[in-house]
Amino acid sequence: MAEFKLKPEELGRINYQPPRKGWMDPHVDIRKGTYCYGAVPETLRYLDLPFPKKWQPNDADWQLPPNWKEIIFEGMRQRLNKFRSFKIFMDVCVRCGACADKCHYFIGSGDPKNMPVLRAELLRSVYRRDFTLAGKLMGKMIGARELNEEVLREWFYYFYQCTECRRCSVFCPYGIDTAEITMMGRELLNLLGLSIEWICTPLSNCFRTGNHLGIQPHGFKDSIEFAVDELAELTGIQVNVPINEKGHDILFVTPSADYFGSPHYFTLLGYFSLFHEIGLNYTMSSYASDGGNFGLFHSHEMMKRLNSKIYLEAERLGVKWILGGECGHMWRVLHQYMDTMNGPADFLQVPKSPMTGTVFENAASTKMVHITEFTADLIKHNKLKLDPSRNNHWRATFHDSCNPARAMGLIEEPRYVIRNVMNHFYEMPENTIKEQTFCCGSGSGLGTDENMEMRLRGGLPRANAVKHMKETKDVNLLLCICAIDKATLPPLLEYWVPGVEVAGVHELVGNALVMKGEKVRDTDLRGQPLQGKE
């Protein structure tokens, strides 16, 4: 953050006028501040991925293998045959432009190649020339281009300027999903060893240690115990968090940032308070110590490789079902991919809340329940004693994370929880929430420091809506249910709308939860004094 010089007024002067010259001649300026560093060779080697090399995206020489074009074409052919989505999305776009100003990166940068339609055309142009008759015959006139190194650079630059948030797909009359196109584009680049460090290092960490941060089992246990001690100090209650223990009913899986990042950590304290208070019979696992899955940002194969641990561990530990913490992309993987990739989970039972008896029919096959579904059900059945006034020092709004909103439809559950644990909750404008929510600007593995300019640009629409809430409702807290949000929204807000903090929904649950035998609570889980107790 410190090195970012441009003032918000300057960064906010955005030119939406496309250049006079068309885009068909490939050209890309891989500019400092707007790209992520290249993957280091060790990580690719550890994961058995092709063409590891020391490499940076702004290098003149990308050290491509001599047959790189054949590799790409063969990769495209395979994916066209394996994914109907890819084929359809290559063919049916009419370039109506409805998606153009729906992308946060386009809104924040004005770069026309960040219009979802054009981002896809970068790939489509090559598809047309080499996979369609019309493209072979008509060439440039119908938007067909030859694949060359500059096109490849465009792919890299713009497929790593898409956070796979799927906002454009909500507005597309054919449901064309740029996330799908970006995923294919990134998979093709992977075939040549072209990926980014911020994705591949977490991948190799997670593959080895079970979490993206590379925390080994004893470190994992340490951080959990640290949280348990801290919670005892704050609440006067000693909770117990089993790790790798067999014989429990539920496996709890959460993103690793929850036990290592801030403000995630306070959400973790919230979970632990809740689980203790309701006497949940659960265990965490060091082997499956991350629900997050950067494989989604890399390839279907890596996604499956990392995700496999959750079911394997649930089976090994002999639990009945799985509960998942607050995370965005993690939940896209769990909701839309896990069962298909690594199921069927027939060794588990249909999730049933031990407190309320509610059977989660909506998770009957996957057997994994979202924590806000679980908590909303507890609150609805009056199983929790809540004191919303303990959150009176917060005036909050809620940021729908892309994946829970647009890949799950998890919209009302978190809101129900929020309304029951606090008194001052306000919605942002309609065009910026629920299915139309704006990305934090740093999703899909792009949340690096070196990419800060692009992150701040991409996060502008979200930050702008928060600013509106700060000005009209005096909001001082942005709630969310995503680990990447919790990591990347704080610097974003610090830049565009200083004075607004970020928190997970279960942090506020933890604040409001009246626990049996607790000491007099003067502070919230952050150790900040409660209203009236300053």
Added chain:
Amino acid sequence: MISLWFSIIVVVILILIPTIGSSSAALQSLFGIVIPYAAIITFLAGFVYRVLNWAKSPVPFRITTTCGQQKSLPWIKNSKLEAPHNAWGVVRRMALEIFFFRSLFRNTKVELRDGPRLVYGSSKWLWAAGLAFHYSFLVIFIRHFKYFVEPIPGWVSLVQSLDAFFQIGLPVIFLTDAVILASVGYLFFRRLCDDKIRYISHAADYFPLLLILSIATTGILMRYFFKVDIVNVKQLGTGLLSFNPHLPQGIGPLFYVHLFLVCTLIAYFPFSKLMHLGGVFLSPTRNLANNNRMKRHQNVWNFPVKMHTYDEYEEEFHKVMKAADIPLDKE
């Protein structure tokens, strides 16, 4: 702009070919019989090929885009149309998409003001013009049945009389003639005047609009200004449909221009973006239910991957796990 001029030139050439060609009696059978049959065959074969080709690729994952509340807890109202959880919901969601362009209806326009401050406004013109164009095209298509069958089916006459509802002018003006010119004209000028849209447009975007505009214009000219012999036209039409083609004399070049442009559109269709007609039905983000966690979706090519098993993990970290008192499978 080259792509625009290219499209204009191609359309002009397409108009000139039958204008010149149809004056020769020998060539009239080419324009009146051979080309229409060839166009229809190309369309049918091409359309079927494209759809089968799409269908050949499996749908490995259920990647629904949810635009509303999922079905979860019984007391939370779920959005059956925007996040359908069963087949009936999907059918209704698709119907809204196909008949009313639901997604396009959501369209907004973003505006950047000083501050910076972003403002989102409703933007329904594209939706309105798109819908107006597609429905007027459909009505015109149905109206043309009268040139192919005798007696004219009642519902065709009904559509026609509704289209002429206002009974203005003589011959009575069809609403759809005006609507199609206005809506296609809007779509065309929007492409030209909106810098962003012009930037993303290829010849493949201008060409179909100009072609349709030319078809509509020649049709309108024939109906209102340069009358052609309808009886002869109908003879040709019924002959073509009954596979007993007969070429009446004296239909005039304007008709052949109209017919040739229509044939071009039909033959061009399967090789172009116009295939969105077929594709919209197959779009996986719209035509799948959001019931991922309720029902397992099978991937026909699901394949084994290299995993890192718990045993391998415990072996690597055995020492530290033991020291930290974490339960182990192998002591």
